[in-house]
Amino acid sequence: MTELGRTLFGRRARLRWIHLILGGALAMPYVLVGSVLVVPLTGVDDVFASLPLQLGSFALGLPIAALTSLFPPTRPLEAGVVRWLCGVEADRLAYGPARTKGEKGRTAAWFTLHLGAGGIIAGMSLAVPPFAAALVLMPFVPALHDNRLGLYSPFDQAWGLALAPVAGVAMLLALAACAAGCGALLARWAPSLLGPSPEARVAAAEARAADLAVRNRLARELHDSVGHALSAVGLQASAARRVLDTDPEFAREALAAIEDTVRRTVGELDAVLGVLRDGDGPGDAPAPTLAADLDGLLRRTRAGGARVTASVAAEPEALPPPVSREAYRIVQEGLSNALRHGGAAVAVALRIDVVDDHLRITVENPFGAASGPRPGGGHGLRGIADRARLLGGAAEAGGADGVWRLHARLPLKGPA
Known part of the structure; x- marks a missing residue:
């Protein structure tokens, strides 16, 4: 009733x-x-x-x-x-x-x-x-x-x-x-x-999917570029403060690396934000690539005190541009994770080679009790997986026997 x-x-x-x-x-x-x-x-x-x-x-x-x-x-x-x-x-x-x-x-x-x-x-x-x-x-x-x-x-x-x-x-x-x-x-x-109408629903769904794709791409770029820069700058500043009196030369190198990191990150940030400006293209500054920017990335990472050993068996200059861009971001995020969880004195091993028409990237670093995922973290690993999947490849990460290992495979042929 x-x-x-x-x-x-x-x-x-x-x-x-x-x-x-x-x-x-x-x-x-x-x-x-x-x-x-x-x-x-x-x-x-x-x-x-x-x-x-x-x-x-x-x-x-x-x-x-x-x-x-x-x-x-x-x-x-x-x-x-x-x-x-x-x-x-x-x-x-x-x-x-x-x-x-x-x-x-x-x-x-x-x-x-x-x-x-x-x-x-x-x-x-x-x-x-x-x-x-x-x-x-x-x-x-x-x-x-x-x-x-x-x-x-x-x-x-x-x-x-x-x-x-x-x-x-x-x-x-x-x-x-x-x-x-x-x-x-x-x-x-x-x-x-x-x-x-059904046609309007399909058009709206396509527009939402395109907007979501752009937002995800911007989120990945901001996370990888700005997140890496903040982690690196923090470790470099900490290392410079500790050795300022005992090793002024290393402190000057760390401060120079901070300056270079900030300048490059501001340029990358302008390039990413250019997508959001009416009438702008994907950005005014070129996106960093493995061929042109790997050496600088390793130098800035080492300036913070990290011991990075790099083995590059591939020829970065011969890589297709999309693969070179995404590979740089994957290496950048791998180094950021190592610094974030292992500290400034962490030892990182980077290997880049080509096997069966696939570019292989491996980043290894020791981890301990403090290397677990931080609250709200995990976006970087998802971003790496997304980048690899968009190129038709795959990425996986995990720890075993006290070593954290990130491994990515990117195809060199086929649609990117």
């Missing part, structure tokens, strides 16, 4: 009832235009004195309403009203003007349906409650059951008079049921008639 009451008189049912009444109010001008057309057809001056002529005016007004629904703001306005009053999710509705023939046809069908159902429910809402109230009060007000109301004779009988309140309540419940049913049907049909 509680569920039935909520269905008929709950907040959602009341809002949908208001939505129908608004449709009835919108239908009134079209009914008036229809009545103007009915007069010359029937020769009756007072159209509203006859219920059949009123219904005829209403029927003639609906096609006119369908034509006016082609006005561009109709679909956005109807979609907004449906969202707030009918409880339809925003992502299931289209808020732009109807542009294609299919969208215009569905908008016209919805507008006609809204005004048609709204006009009927609004008319019932005006006529039924007063009559139902008269039936409920009839046994208690003698003036209501005489012939002045034009009621039929059963209400002059004792049994008819006793059943009058029951009939009045039943009429009110029937009105509420009709309003709730029409409101539920309109809410169910709204996404089909006011929602985006």
